[in-house]
Structures are given as structure tokens and as C-alpha cells.
Amino acid sequence: MTFEIPDDLRFLESHEWAREEDGAVRVGISDFAQDELGDVVFVELPGEGEEVGQEEAFGVVESIKAVSDLYAPVSGTVSAVNEAVADQPELVNDDPYGEGWMIEVDPEDADELDALLTPEEYEEQIA
Amino acid sequence: MARNPPLAAAHEANGARVIEFGGWDMPVEFNSIREEHTVVREEVGIFDVSHMGEIRVSGLDAAELMTRLTTNDAVGTAVGRAQYAAITDSEGIMLDDTVFYRLGEEEFLFVPNAGHDEEVEARWVEHRDEWGLDCDVENETEGWGMFAVQGPDSPELLDSAADSAVSETSRFAFTETTIEGADCLVARTGYTGEDGFEVLCPWDEAEAVWNALECQPCGLGARDTLRMEAGFLLSGQDFHPEENPRTPFQARIGFAVDLETEFVGRDALAREKEEGPAELFVGVALEERGIPRHGYPVVRDGERVGEVTSGTMSPTLGEPIGLGYVRCELAEPGTQVAVEIRGEEKRARVESPRFVEGV
Numbered sequence: 001m002t003f004e005i006p007d008d009l010r011f012l013e014s015h016e017w018a019r020e021e022d023g024a025v026r027v028g029i030s031d032f033a034q035d036e037l038g039d040v041v042f043v044e045l046p047g048e049g050e051e052v053g054q055e056e057a058f059g060v061v062e063s064i065k066a067v068s069d070l071y072a073p074v075s076g077t078v079s080a081v082n083e084a085v086a087d088q089p090e091l092v093n094d095d096p097y098g099e100g101w102m103i104e105v106d107p108e109d110a111d112e113l114d115a116l117l118t119p120e121e122y123e124e125q126i127a
Numbered sequence: 128m129a130r131n132p133p134l135a136a137a138h139e140a141n142g143a144r145v146i147e148f149g150g151w152d153m154p155v156e157f158n159s160i161r162e163e164h165t166v167v168r169e170e171v172g173i174f175d176v177s178h179m180g181e182i183r184v185s186g187l188d189a190a191e192l193m194t195r196l197t198t199n200d201a202v203g204t205a206v207g208r209a210q211y212a213a214i215t216d217s218e219g220i221m222l223d224d225t226v227f228y229r230l231g232e233e234e235f236l237f238v239p240n241a242g243h244d245e246e247v248e249a250r251w252v253e254h255r256d257e258w259g260l261d262c263d264v265e266n267e268t269e270g271w272g273m274f275a276v277q278g279p280d281s282p283e284l285l286d287s288a289a290d291s292a293v294s295e296t297s298r299f300a301f302t303e304t305t306i307e308g309a310d311c312l313v314a315r316t317g318y319t320g321e322d323g324f325e326v327l328c329p330w331d332e333a334e335a336v337w338n339a340l341e342c343q344p345c346g347l348g349a350r351d352t353l354r355m356e357a358g359f360l361l362s363g364q365d366f367h368p369e370e371n372p373r374t375p376f377q378a379r380i381g382f383a384v385d386l387e388t389e390f391v392g393r394d395a396l397a398r399e400k401e402e403g404p405a406e407l408f409v410g411v412a413l414e415e416r417g418i419p420r421h422g423y424p425v426v427r428d429g430e431r432v433g434e435v436t437s438g439t440m441s442p443t444l445g446e447p448i449g450l451g452y453v454r455c456e457l458a459e460p461g462t463q464v465a466v467e468i469r470g471e472e473k474r475a476r477v478e479s480p481r482f483v484e485g486v
Contacts, residue, residue, distance in 0.1 A: 038144075038156055038159060038160055038348070039159055039160055039161045041418065041439075041440035042416065042417065042418050042440065042447075044416075044417070044469075060469070062418050062440075064160045064161065064348060064352060064439055064440055064442070065155070065156075065160065065348050065351070065439075067418075067420060086416070
């Protein structure tokens with residue numbers, strides 16, 4: 001099975017992705033992760049303004065069978081939360097890199113992104 | 128090293144996601160748990176449950192041994208009938224639950240849960256010898272493939288695959304028939320809350336039988352959500368002799384306890400029936416976002432009053448549901464409680480464990 005890995009993203013080993021957009025970092029989980037989880041039925045996210053730390057848990061995603069923590073790819077302040085996934089958790093399965101995004105972070109240090117896996121490295125990890 | 132069911136290779140070829148369960152590598156999901164779940168509620172699906180144990184007890188005292196080691200009355204069970212029962216210790220604590228089939232006057236086959244076959248076999252042999260009973264106990268777990276064909280369309284499917292009218296078999300009865308030339312035992316039993324059948328077939332002929340029962344293959348994931356909606360216990364999770372010791376009365380399977388018979392744990396259970404159990408198995412419906420899971424505390428007025436033992440997002444109801452135990456006085460449906468999820472109390476109400484009414 002092949003999984004989509006967009007080339008403009010960086011990844012954590014725990015399968016979260018990060019995309020830099022106009023100074024903010026948008027965060028979600030990878031196509032591989034949503035497939036592993038199966039039907040996503042619940043997403044718990046922080047509130048806007050909350051602080052997150054790189055590789056620290058910021059929320060939870062639950063499928064029918066499992067509970068998984070979500071880890072932040074960068075440190076900073078949560079500047080936006082995708083309320084749509086709270087109402088329709090299946091968006092995470094349907095469109096993990098698009099409508100299924102989780103939060104946006106105003107990063108303390110955008111250079112932290114450089115420490116994350118490149119798409120090629122992530123592809124190797126899940127191979 | 129985990130044990131493999133007879134169809135391990137076929138499942139893998141079919142794209143199944145496999146997990147270790149009860150010491151066996153079993154398919155947890157083929158397509159999507161939600162889809163497989165819905166197919167069983169609305170049409171028909173097939174589960175490979177070959178990880179379930181099979182123990183044969185035969186001989187003059189077979190019925191006596193079965194009666195003395197399970198909570199139900201094996202002596203009084205008619206040939207051709209199946210019974211649900213608990214296996215309890217001398218304190219009435221459930222070690223496992225099982226279904227036994229009376230194959231003949233002096234012959235039983237019973238099905239302990241995955242991974243319990245060896246300890247149950249040892250228990251049967253030990254007590255047989257201690258009581259000086261005359262019967263053989265054979266662990267045939269790796270001689271049988273076992274499939275659950277469940278859902279409203281299952282009678283039609285079984286009739287088309289079997290060489291006899293299996294659908295005429297009544298609930299909790301079984302019949303012997305052939306499917307693709309294999310001698311099978313087909314029982315009108317199941318664990319999904321739907322009408323359905325469990326098919327036992329020779330291990331070596333399992334693939335032919337599986338292929339003849341052509342319908343949506345379903346994994347243990349859907350089996351779990353279906354049994355939760357029906358309020359059925361999962362051995363080791365909703366009760367466990369050490370981690371979560373429960374009696375059949377606490378677990379609300381008193382219907383499977385016959386106090387008129389003599390069995391290990393009978394006196395303790397007779398006492399509990401008279402006094403009333405301290406805690407009861409209930410359903411818990413969450414009224415806020417979140418999902419109740421195994422081990423989460425049930426609280427009321429800041430005090431811990433019980434525990435969730437199973438929980439999920441119900442695919443049929445579209446709501447988060449749980450099963451667990453609460454103090455007896457709080458077991459009435461409608462009672463307001465809370466479930467503590469990651470340190471936060473979420474509003475919930477007690478319900479009957481039978482969230483979805485089936486057969």
C-alpha cells in the first residue's frame with residue numbers, strides 16, 4: 001500500500017505533519033497514521049492561545065479501537081484550531097493533509113522545523 | 128510466538144490488518160470497522176474466530192464433570208442444545224465464560240475463550256481425577272476452525288452453503304451438516320446481538336468452508352463494537368480473575384447460573400444471590416464529547432463509584448458508549464454519573480448494558 005506524502009511538509013516520527021504557511025505552522029497527522037488508526041471518531045484539541053512545546057502532547061485522536069496522543073512539531077502558541085474536525089472527526093480519514101488538519105501554531109522558533117523528518121526520511125520510516 | 132488460525136495466509140492476502148489477541152494473530156479489520164459493523168447489523172458478515180478454544184469431554188461422567196465445573200446444568204441439557212455458562216472458582220469468581228454443546232448423552236464440546244484452552248483443560252483434568260470421574264478430556268483447539276456468520280441475512284447464506292436446512296435450527300441449538308464436503312457443527316449462537324450461526328469445521332478444511340460462506344469478512348474490531356452494543360462480556364476485559372474479579376451475578380449473567388446444581392463456587396454464589404451483589408454491570412452513555420475506555424473511573428459527587436471496562440463510539444447509535452460496573456444503588460438506568468477522562472469529568476448516565484436490542 002502506498003501512502004500520500006506531500007513534499008512541502010515535515011514530519012515527526014510519531015506521524016504528525018507540519019506545514020509552514022505565512023509564518024504559522026499548520027499541524028495534522030499523516031495519511032499513514034490515519035490509515036493505521038482506522039475510523040477516527042474523536043479528536044481532542046487545545047484552545048487558542050495555549051502554549052505547546054516541540055514533541056510534547058497537545059491533544060488526542062481516538063479511533064474506534066485506539067487512543068493516541070498528538071505531538072506538536074514545533075513550540076509556540078496555538079493560533080487556530082480546526083473546529084470542523086471536532087464535529088466531523090472522519091475528516092481526518094478523508095483528507096488528512098487538507099480539511100483534516102488539527103491546529104496552527106505561531107512558532108517561537110521556525111528553525112525547529114529543520115530538525116523534523118523530510119518527506120524522504122518519513123517515507124523511509126513507514127516503508 | 129503467537130498461534131495462527133488456519134486461514135492466516137488467506138486473511139493476509141485479503142488485506143486484513145492483523146493483531147495479537149489471546150496469544151493468536153487474528154484479523155482485526157478487513158475494510159473498516161464501521162463498515163464491517165454495519166454490514167452485520169443490516170446484512171451478514173463472517174468472522175474468523177478460530178482462536179476460540181475447543182475442549183471435548185466424553186465418557187460416562189462427562190455430563191457430571193461439565194455440571195460441576197460450569198454454572199449451568201449440563202446434566203439437564205438436551206442432546207443438540209447449546210448452553211452459555213460461567214466457569215467459577217470456589218469464591219464464585221469468574222475465570223472464564225463459555226458455551227458448551229451437548230453432542231451426545233456422554234459427549235460435550237465446549238468453547239473457552241482465546242488463550243484459555245490449556246488452563247481450562249488442566250482444570251478439567253485435575254478435577255476429574257480429584258473426583259474420580261470417568262471421562263476423557265481432549266483439547267482440540269487446533270483441530271477446529273471456527274467462524275461466526277452473523278446478521279439478518281445469515282440464515283439464507285447458511286442454507287445456500289450447507290447440505291441441509293440449517294436455518295430450521297432454533298436459537299441455542301446446533302445441527303451437524305456438511306459444507307463443501309466438510310463435516311461441520313453449526314450452532315445458532317453468536318456474540319453480536321444479531322441472529323446468526325457459529326460454524327465449527329475441521330482445521331484442514333477451514334478454507335473451503337470459509338470460501339463457501341461468501342460474504343463480507345469482518346475482524347475482531349467489529350466483533351468488539353457489536354458485542355459492546357449488545358452488552359456482552361469480553362473475558363479478560365469486562366472480568367478478570369485477578370485484575371477485575373467478578374461473579375456472574377455482578378456481571379448480570381445470573382440466567383446462566385443454576386443454583387439447583389452442585390458446582391465449584393455454588394455456595395458463594397447462593398450467598399451473594401441472597402444478599403445481593405455490591406456492584407452491577409451497566410451501560411454508560413456519555414453525554415459530552417469523549418469516549419469512555421477500559422479503566423476510566425466512574426464518579427459521582429467527586430467520589431469514585433465504579434469503573435468502565437469497555438467503551439467505544441457506537442457505530443449503530445453514533446454515540447460514545449461504555450460498559451462497566453457501578454455500586455448497586457446507582458445501577459438504575461437514568462442515574463446521572465460522570466466518567467473521568469484524562470483527569471476531566473464528563474457527564475454520563477447509567478443505561479442498560481443492552482444498548483442495541485437484537486435477538
